[in-house]
Amino acid sequence: MPEFYFLRPSLLSTRCELCGDVGYFSSCVCDPCLSDLPRLKDHCSRCGMVLPQYADTCGNCITTIWYADLTICPFQYHYPLDRLIQKIKYQDCLRLVSPLTKKLVSCLTQNTLPEALIPVPLHPYRLYSRGFNQSVEICKILNDCLGIKVITDLIVRTRNTKPMFELGAKQRSRNIRDAFRLTRPLGYRSVAIVDDVITSGATANELALLLKQAGASRI
Numbered sequence: 001m002p003e004f005y006f007l008r009p010s011l012l013s014t015r016c017e018l019c020g021d022v023g024y025f026s027s028c029v030c031d032p033c034l035s036d037l038p039r040l041k042d043h044c045s046r047c048g049m050v051l052p053q054y055a056d057t058c059g060n061c062i063t064t065i066w067y068a069d070l071t072i073c074p075f076q077y078h079y080p081l082d083r084l085i086q087k088i089k090y091q092d093c094l095r096l097v098s099p100l101t102k103k104l105v106s107c108l109t110q111n112t113l114p115e116a117l118i119p120v121p122l123h124p125y126r127l128y129s130r131g132f133n134q135s136v137e138i139c140k141i142l143n144d145c146l147g148i149k150v151i152t153d154l155i156v157r158t159r160n161t162k163p164m165f166e167l168g169a170k171q172r173s174r175n176i177r178d179a180f181r182l183t184r185p186l187g188y189r190s191v192a193i194v195d196d197v198i199t200s201g202a203t204a205n206e207l208a209l210l211l212k213q214a215g216a217s218r219i
């Protein structure tokens with residue numbers, strides 16, 4: 001019997017990052033664990049704010065000028081998804097990006113697809129210390145699945161802002177104000193800002209303002 005027959009199972013079997021089961025899964029999280037991730041059902045279609053029930057817009061959009069037209073969030077930042085995101089960012093567990101991003105792809109419809117994807121840029125100091133930008137990693141998988149162009153050199157982060165989770169809602173928008181700069185003309189009408197986690201939406205809103213000012217008609 002050929003030797004590769006014996007090697008094959010050990011090469012392909014995977015241990016699920018969540019439940020520890022070993023099997024022949026298509027990714028590093030098994031299908032039942034992926035299906036059990038906390039889905040975000042009702043959120044404001046404009047800013048992404050979690051709502052008790054479906055509504056087109058929310059109180060946040062009435063009190064704050066929201067520059068994005070549509071926000072798509074497949075999951076709530078609850079256990080065990082929070083653990084997976086932290087593993088990606090702080091333990092370099094980049095193999096988790098693909099199964100989570102493919103779940104995002106399954107939430108998209110043809111009429112929501114933009115001409116280009118813009119990952120939220122990290123400040124060069126943070127990029128250097130982490131070694132990668134998790135939003136760029138998400139965009140790479142989106143590009144593989146959807147073929148949409150990824151633009152990483154359009155916007156730079158000019159200030160190394162404090163991590164948003166350390167701040168309250170009002171401080172967050174002050175923290176991020178004027179933190180980004182365009183390096184050249186946009187050249188697209190319809191773009192998507194891609195980030196790993198959205199909390200108050202202050203970062204996305206600051207970028208959306210910049211992109212609208214640069215001529216984007218749909219974000």
Ligand SMILES: [Zn+2]
Nearest residue numbers: 016019030033
């Ligand atoms: Zn599992």
Ligand SMILES: [Zn+2]
Nearest residue numbers: 044047058061
């Ligand atoms: Zn809203």
